Amino acid sequence: MRFRLPHTIRSRTILVLFCAFLLSHTISLAIYEINRDKTILLTEATDLADRIIGVVELARSFPERDRQRILAAAETQFLTMFPEPGNLDDERCRDNDFSRRVTESLGGAFADVPGFHAQVCLRRLKPAPLLARNEPLHGFDVLVAVNFPDNERAVFHAILPEGESLIHDAVLVYLLFSGLIALLLAGYLIRKTVAPLGQLAKAADSIGTNIDTPPLPENGPAEVAAAARAFNRMQQRLARLVHGQTEMLAAISHDLRSAVTRLQLRAELLQDRQEREGLQRVVDDMKTMIQSVLDFARGLDPSETPRRIDLSALAESLCDDLKEEGYPVQFRSGGADCVTECRPVALRRSLHNIIDNAIKYGSEAKVSVEGTAESIRIVVEDCGPGIPMHELEAVLQPFYRLEKSRNSKTGGVGLGLSIAGNTVQAHGGELSLENINGGGLRVQMQLSRC
Ligand SMILES: Nc1ncnc2c1ncn2[C@@H]1O[C@H](COP(=O)(O)OP(=O)(O)O)[C@@H](O)[C@H]1O
Numbered sequence: 001m002r003f004r005l006p007h008t009i010r011s012r013t014i015l016v017l018f019c020a021f022l023l024s025h026t027i028s029l030a031i032y033e034i035n036r037d038k039t040i041l042l043t044e045a046t047d048l049a050d051r052i053i054g055v056v057e058l059a060r061s062f063p064e065r066d067r068q069r070i071l072a073a074a075e076t077q078f079l080t081m082f083p084e085p086g087n088l089d090d091e092r093c094r095d096n097d098f099s100r101r102v103t104e105s106l107g108g109a110f111a112d113v114p115g116f117h118a119q120v121c122l123r124r125l126k127p128a129p130l131l132a133r134n135e136p137l138h139g140f141d142v143l144v145a146v147n148f149p150d151n152e153r154a155v156f157h158a159i160l161p162e163g164e165s166l167i168h169d170a171v172l173v174y175l176l177f178s179g180l181i182a183l184l185l186a187g188y189l190i191r192k193t194v195a196p197l198g199q200l201a202k203a204a205d206s207i208g209t210n211i212d213t214p215p216l217p218e219n220g221p222a223e224v225a226a227a228a229r230a231f232n233r234m235q236q237r238l239a240r241l242v243h244g245q246t247e248m249l250a251a252i253s254h255d256l257r258s259a260v261t262r263l264q265l266r267a268e269l270l271q272d273r274q275e276r277e278g279l280q281r282v283v284d285d286m287k288t289m290i291q292s293v294l295d296f297a298r299g300l301d302p303s304e305t306p307r308r309i310d311l312s313a314l315a316e317s318l319c320d321d322l323k324e325e326g327y328p329v330q331f332r333s334g335g336a337d338c339v340t341e342c343r344p345v346a347l348r349r350s351l352h353n354i355i356d357n358a359i360k361y362g363s364e365a366k367v368s369v370e371g372t373a374e375s376i377r378i379v380v381e382d383c384g385p386g387i388p389m390h391e392l393e394a395v396l397q398p399f400y401r402l403e404k405s406r407n408s409k410t411g412g413v414g415l416g417l418s419i420a421g422n423t424v425q426a427h428g429g430e431l432s433l434e435n436i437n438g439g440g441l442r443v444q445m446q447l448s449r450c
């Protein structure tokens with residue numbers, strides 16, 4: 001199985017910190033344990049040598065016949081005395097720091113005794129387990145054979161208990177606790193550090209739907225603040241560009257409208273009936289086009305103040321109006337509460353465009369509104385031919401039409417769906433189109449609740 005790094009910066013940083021914490025503590029504990037064992041053993045070597053020197057000096061100050069008695073009296077739990085050297089095999093008498101230290105100390109103390117000789121054998125009693133607990137018999141046992149020139153000899157046997165390992169339960173609990181506290185603290189700080197990145201992602205997402213979202217706070221760590229500043233500058237430039245183009249579009253359409261009105265007046269003055277009616281049809285087409293462009297420009301205009309309204313009631317009143325005008329429109333409400341904050345004029349215009357399409361291209365419109373805890377869905381269905389799969393996305397683009405020849409029956413300019421799409425997006429929602437099995441188109445306006 002491949003190891004997968006955690007997903008977020010926060011959990012990755014915590015993982016790195018955790019590994020670093022574990023590694024550094026393990027290394028420092030190991031170094032400490034090794035040095036500590038060595039230091040303790042060497043201190044014990046000096047201590048043992050001192051005790052042997054004391055006992056030997058005491059015994060030598062007595063006449064020869066009392067010496068064994070003195071030596072026997074000096075026995076303790078950790079230092080026993082054998083009159084004979086016993087089996088000092090080579091394996092145990094290997095040269096090491098401990099035996100060198102004991103030999104040196106003894107040699108120093110008995111330097112004035114010619115022919116003095118000491119032999120030290122050290123053996124580990126039992127390999128110390130990693131988590132050593134209260135097991136008294138682990139450590140080392142030592143045999144020290146001391147020879148004097150007058151053929152006198154004594155063999156001392158000592159047990160050196162090993163100091164308890166530092167890695168015991170309390171230390172592990174302490175490490176666990178300190179590690180946990182350090183990680184919690186690190187988690188909190190990392191969360192604070194990376195939080196602006198989340199805001200940046202959200203803001204980038206929301207300028208797709210609303211170019212006038214408020215600027216990001218430019219605080220936090222230097223790199224994040226710089227990214228927020230750059231993002232705000234980009235948003236300002238984009239907003240200027242979008243608003244500039246929309247205003248230009250609206251201004252041109254407005255001027256065109258006055259020109260078309262003048263043209264209409266002139267057409268009415270024409271004597272020739274056929275010519276007059278022909279020109280009036282052209283003028284009507286132009287008026288529809290101009291109105292659509294103005295609607296499109298207004299759809300991008302965020303000046304309408306959002307209000308809390310019931311979307312179901314909004315859709316129902318629009319359907320009632322259209323029905324009264326004689327259009328084939330049916331309305332069905334899901335019954336759920338559909339109150340949300342939105343721009344009702346823009347939404348009504350968008351829904352009107354979609355219902356208008358259903359009537360024009362699909363002969364009738366069935367409108368329904370459903371609400372869930374997170375969103376509200378307005379669905380418009382018809383029984384027309386639908387839209388070819390490969391063109392479902394394209395019809396959302398401005399000026400894209402399937403009917404290339406505009407006529408008075410279906411005379412739009414291809415802006416209705418893009419107006420609706422922009423408006424729904426500006427509400428943080430999504431407009432989706434799908435063909436219904438058995439014929440017809442289903443258009444869904446999915447709006448998130450505020
Ligand atoms: N309900 C529908 N059924 C079939 N085709 C549709 C439907 N709605 C829209 N279309 C197609 O999508 C195109 C774009 O629609 P729209 O943006 O409203 O522009 P317009 O209605 O002005 O042509 C239309 O020209 C039409 O070809």
Ligand SMILES: [Mg+2]
Nearest residue numbers: 353357412416
């Ligand atoms: Mg249309």
